[in-house]
Amino acid sequence: MKNNRFVKLIQNTLNVFSSNEMDVYSGYATLYILMALIPLLMLVISIVNMMPFFSADDFSAFLMKIIPDLPQVQSMFDGIIRNLNSQSSGLIASISALTTLWSASNGVSSIQAGLEHMEGVHRSSLKGKPMALVFTLVFILLIPALLIFSLLRDPLISAVSALLTYLHLEKSAVLFENVMNYSGIFTVVAAALVILLTYTYLPYGKQTLKSQLPGAVFTTLAAGIFTAAFGFFMGTFWKASAVYGSLAAIFLATMWLKFIITILFYGAAFNKAKEN
Secondary structure, X not given: OHHHHHHHHHHHHHHHHHHOOHHHHHHHHHHHXXXXXXXXXXXXXXXXXXXXXXXXXXXXXHHHOOOOOOHHHHHHHXXXXXXXXXXXXXXXXXXXXXXXXXXXXXXHHHHHHHXXXXXXXXXXXXXXXXXXXXXXXXXXXXXXXXXXHHHHHHHHXXXXXXXXXXXXXXXXXXXXXXXXXXXXXXXXXXXXXXXHHHHHHOOOOOOOHHHHHHHHHHHHHHHHHHHHHHHHHHHHHOOOOOOOHHHHHHHHHHHHHHHHHHHHHHHHHHHHHHHO
């Protein structure tokens, strides 16, 4: 009986996704995000460079943990970050990058439009633009926030562990240390939280955090698994020559981004299917 319910839920999810033409919206969002990629990277680099104890190299190292483990893709992004950093002039560069925020938010607006279409909401893009701008800023500031956490992680672990030990919760202290020391755990939690907030507040309407949680968990896990599998299979079977290295990197990065956004919409469709 439970298997039948699960199969029906999957079928309903696929139906919600296809009937609302989410693949079209994921294509739009991919295009706009790619168009905004350079100014967004410039803005993040400028912010990171103004932070003490951090540099563009730290940002590059963090980004390598998110994108697929493919030499072509990682080399391309590392080169872009280094070139942008050499041309950056701190506050001046960040101010010039801020002027692109409106266009950079078009990718978020495309995601917003897709989520609202799935909910049956139709309104002008200008009415949804303020929320799209807010979420664009959240995405931009997420990386500096995670870099700050990486600096404060060890003192935080020590403080919480000492508190738990003082409360005679030694086993909880050990468990907390093991979890926090696991590589990437906070990044995964932060990604899940951002996705949950995106599903709940980006589209117009009244969604609850509880109702959007299943899709957020699904999207986080599916995106992580897909990224690992994408890096493995493409690295194994994709044999690009040096001549086509740069073109291959652009193609692979675009393909990966398109699938990630598609997974994001599948998570929203999963939430919608559960409501029916």
